[in-house]
Amino acid sequence: MRSILFAAVLAALPLAAAHAGEAVEVVTGATASAADVKIAKMKFQTPEVKIKVGETVTWTNTEPLPHNVHFKAGGPVEKDVEGPMLRANQTYSLKFNAPGTYNYICTPHPFMTGKVIVE
Numbered sequence: 001m002r003s004i005l006f007a008a009v010l011a012a013l014p015l016a017a018a019h020a021g022e023a024v025e026v027v028t029g030a031t032a033s034a035a036d037v038k039i040a041k042m043k044f045q046t047p048e049v050k051i052k053v054g055e056t057v058t059w060t061n062t063e064p065l066p067h068n069v070h071f072k073a074g075g076p077v078e079k080d081v082e083g084p085m086l087r088a089n090q091t092y093s094l095k096f097n098a099p100g101t102y103n104y105i106c107t108p109h110p111f112m113t114g115k116v117i118v119e
């Protein structure tokens, strides 16, 4: 009986861990960013940024054409993280809670690519 209970507790652990801390977390409000990525001319102007675990990256669209950032499931990201479409001068911030390489695209413009390396 005791060993069955123990097995049940062990089986529940990975789920609990996954909920405890998502690899990527949306940050709202005033934020100190470790890296700022401007979007202009259909490109992420700093396509590769390096930050440390727990730091935040902020994207700013500087042109009238709407863009977003979209991390597909894979690598450190368990589920797709699809940011909202940003109009001119709108920003979006994400905090990165686990080390790894996070590749992303712009949903309607998949040729727009970038990566965040979290050390």
Ligand SMILES: [Cu+2]
Residues within 6 Å of the ligand: 042, 066, 067, 068, 106, 107, 108, 109, 112
């Ligand atoms: Cu785009």
